Amino acid sequence: MNAAHDCHIHMSGVTRNIMFPYQLGAIGHSLNNPPVRQLHTFFPDQIELCLRLSGDTRNGLPVQTVAGKTYENIPYPHVLVKPPGAEYSFANFGRREVFYLIYPSGLAGIFRKTGIFDPPLCWEFSMNPELELMLKRISDYFDTSLSPGNADRIDILCFQLICELLLMKKSAGLPPDKEHELMLRIDSWIRLHAFENIEFETLARKFGLSRSSFFRYWKRYSKSTPAKYRMDLRLNEACRRLAGSRERIADIAQGVHLGEPAYMGMLFRQRYGMTPLEYRKKHSTLGNG
Structure with missing residues (x-):
């Protein structure tokens, strides 16, 4: 994420327009936090979520302890959650770029429901284009945070960012057998809903995965991309209906979510070397009566 300067914005006194x-x-x-050899502290009145985006590791990775648990050798970028009242200490921090969110401790109850305080409190994440865009959109509001509605926008975008990071946390390090079991469930869902408008990002969230984790797991699960897999299901169903019914081609195209008959015709010529009508004549299982 690119930013012009370091900044710290107090948001607690800023007027919100929505609840x-x-x-x-x-x-x-902070683009260049100074190196720290050792620190021990705690924050009784706040919840802090730190995104350590990059750092100097020439002297090794930092050692961090939060809420009695020590985290070592966690590469950048990573997330660290500091619950209210938890002791926190770290050692061997080189210079680092940090993006941080601070919430009042009074929100601990509703935050706990999200699973943010469940272990681990420190985890690695992948900086994908979606996260980069979220961070950029948030930082774009920094200079105008007092303008009407912008504090609300920052609140909402930051919570979306937290949700995405929690999805990454939940899907990280999934055991191979659990991963395969999950992909079988996703496969079944795609087969059941293949003739609907499936957004794969929405599908990933439905099963507790980030977009990047979904596509990474799917690549290990299938030789076909999700989009091609879905298209194969739609074309196979179109073939079945063409051969086994007298439905109008336009109705079949709409029924299997292939759009207009002309588009379905183009797909059939590419895949089977013939039009849907030619396919019906060649493969029909119906008699002439």
């Missing part, structure tokens, strides 16, 4: 429950107390971005 979004996850309202920030502060937010900030």
Whole structure:
């Protein structure tokens, strides 16, 4: 994420226009936090979520302890959650770029329902284009956070960011057998809903995965891409209906979510070397009566 300068914005006194429950107390971005050899502290009145985007590792990776659990050798980028009242210590931090969100401790109850305080409190994540865009959209509002509605937008975007990171946390390190079991469930769902408008990002969220994790798992599960797999299901069903019924070709195209008959015709010529009508004549299982 690119930013012009370091910043720390106090949000607790900024007027909101909507009653979004996850309202920030502060937010900030530091491009070059100074190195620290050792620190021990705790924050009784706040919840802090740190995204450590990059860092100097020439002297090794940092050692961090939060809520009694020590985390070592966690590469950048990674997330660290500091629950309210939890002791926190770290050692061997080189210079680093940090994006952080701070919430009042009074929100601990509703945050707990999201699973944000469930272990681990520190985890690695992949900086994909979706996360980069989220961080950019948030930072774009920094200079105008007092403008009407912008504090609300920052609150909402930050919560979306947290949800995406929690999905990555949930899907990280999934055991192979559990991963395969999950992909079988997703496969079954795609087969059941193949003739509907499937957004794969929405599908990933439905099964508790980030978009990047979904496509990574699917690549290990199938030689076909999700889009091609879905298209194969639709074309196979179109073939079945063409051969086994007298439905109008336009109705079949709409029924299997292939759009207009002309588009279905183009797909059939590419896949089977013939039009849908020619396919019906060649493969029909119906008699002439």
